Amino acid sequence: MVIYGASGHAKVIIDIVRSNNEKTIDFIFDDNHSIKELLGIKVRHNWTNEMRKRPSVIAIGNNIIRRNITEKFENAFCEALVHKSAVLSTNIFIGDGSVIMPNAVINSSAKIGVHCILNTGSIVEHDVVINDFVHISPGVTVTGNVQIGEGTQIGAGATIIPGIKIGKWATIGAGAVIINDVPDFSVVVGNPGKTIKFNKLENE
Ligand SMILES: CC(=O)SCCNC(=O)CCNC(=O)[C@H](O)C(C)(C)COP(=O)(O)OP(=O)(O)OC[C@H]1O[C@@H](n2cnc3c(N)ncnc32)[C@H](O)[C@@H]1OP(=O)(O)O
Numbered sequence: 001m002v003i004y005g006a007s008g009h010a011k012v013i014i015d016i017v018r019s020n021n022e023k024t025i026d027f028i029f030d031d032n033h034s035i036k037e038l039l040g041i042k043v044r045h046n047w048t049n050e051m052r053k054r055p056s057v058i059a060i061g062n063n064i065i066r067r068n069i070t071e072k073f074e075n076a077f078c079e080a081l082v083h084k085s086a087v088l089s090t091n092i093f094i095g096d097g098s099v100i101m102p103n104a105v106i107n108s109s110a111k112i113g114v115h116c117i118l119n120t121g122s123i124v125e126h127d128v129v130i131n132d133f134v135h136i137s138p139g140v141t142v143t144g145n146v147q148i149g150e151g152t153q154i155g156a157g158a159t160i161i162p163g164i165k166i167g168k169w170a171t172i173g174a175g176a177v178i179i180n181d182v183p184d185f186s187v188v189v190g191n192p193g194k195t196i197k198f199n200k201l202e203n204e
Pocket residue numbers: 119137138154155156171172173174175176187188189190196
C-alpha cells in the first residue's frame with residue numbers, strides 16, 4: 001500500500017500498519033522533495049499513473065485537503081485502517097480510507113464515513129453517524145445518537161451530548177462542550193459551546 005503525505009499523522013498511520021502486521025507499506029508519496037524518508041520508509045515525489053492503481057491511505061489531518069486529494073487522484077483507497085488496541089463493536093460500519101487510532105472506542109450501530117480520522121482515545125457511542133472527511137481529535141467523547149456532517153473537525157477533548165446534530169465543515173474547539181445543534185460551517189468554542197465565527201470554504 002501507499003501512504004499519501006509524509007506528515008506527523010503519517011507516522012501514526014505507519015504505527016497502525018506495523019501494529020497489525022497485515023499490510024506492507026511500499027512507499028510514501030509527498031510533493032515536498034526535501035523529505036527523503038519517514039520512519040525508514042522511502043518517500044517518492046512524482047505521482048504516476050501506476051501509483052493510482054495501488055491501495056492507499058491519505059495521511060493528511062486537514063479535512064479539506066484530504067477531500068481535495070480524493071477528488072484529484074481517484075485512487076483505489078484502502079479499507080479502513082484500525083489499530084489493534086481500538087475497541088470496535090461488531091455492529092458498525094467504517095468507510096474506506098478512514099483511520100482508527102490507538103484506544104479509540106466505537107460502540108454499537110455507529111456509522112463512520114470515508115476518509116475519517118478517529119484519533120487516539122476518542123469515544124464514538126452507539127448510533128452515532130459521522131459523515132465523510134470528519135476528524136475526531138484525541139480524547140473526544142461523542143455520545144449516543146449524535147450526527148456529525150461532512151468535513152467537520154472536533155477538537156481535542158471536546159464532548160458532544162446525546163442526540164446533537166453538528167453540521168458540515170464546522171469546527172469544534174478543543175475542550176468544548178456541545179449542548180445545542182451546530183449549524184454548517186460554525187466555529188464553536190467553550191462550555192457551553194458558542195459560535196464565534198464561520199468557516200469559509202471554496203466550492204461550497
Ligand atoms: C494528534 C493531533 O494533534 S490532532 C489535532 C487536534 N487539534 C485541535 O484540537 C485543535 C482545536 N482548535 C482550537 O481549539 C482552535 O483554538 C479553534 C479552531 C477553535 C480556533 O482557532 P482560531 O480560528 O485560530 O481562533 P483564535 O485562536 O483566533 O481564537 C478566537 C477566540 O476564541 C478563543 N478560543 C480559541 N480556541 C478556544 C477553545 N478551544 N476554547 C475556548 N476558547 C477558545 C480565543 O481565546 C479567542 O478569544 P478572544 O477573541 O476573546 O481573544
